[in-house]
Amino acid sequence: AQSVTQLDSQVPVFEEAPVELRCNYSSSVSVYLFWYVQYPNQGLQLLLKYLSGSTLVKGINGFEAEFNKSQTSFHLRKPSVHISDTAEYFCAVSYNQGGKLIFGQGTELSVKP
């Protein structure tokens, strides 16, 4: 079955430290990959996406992610986090089945001063 796994439900980190949020998906020939961020009481905002081309994708707010086909992973990274990055982050995968997105369970990033 198609699935997306976010390996960490909560990630606490100090301000200005680097962070990596992990995402793995079930294997498929062709996938499109997304990371979304959700601030409290808001909708989902697109951070970045991989559709094709370079496997290193840069997004908004200084985030980047790398598509690794052999490991079926799409981990999200930021070299130095800010308090304002505190939010929930969702990884999502499209298996090109009528636009349907499969979402992970979410990772709660908590940045402490």
Place this chain on the structure above:
Amino acid sequence: ETGVTQTPRHLVMGMTNKKSLKCEQHLGHNAMYWYKQSAKKPLELMFVYSLEERVENNSVPSRFSPECPNSSHLFLHLHTLQPEDSALYLCASSQDRRGQRVTQYFGPGTRLLVL
């Protein structure tokens, strides 16, 4: 972000009420989606519309009734809801449902509380 708007942002209703959620997208997209987000659960896709035609209904109870009068507007009509229907309801749109135009853009959501 004003690409996808949702009204109301908050709604409290009794189990016997009838209410509607509205979603509008200003992006010229052809596909629209309703999701339910409950606490500590993954996002649940409820309905998918493509060019105003419903193309997916994920076993959603009949007390939720979607309507898509045109490609820019999507409604979710609610009646005789249960307390477990309390959640954040998110609307999204995408250019298309195939190929590389599947990126979905979300609205701010409607926080629904059923008493």
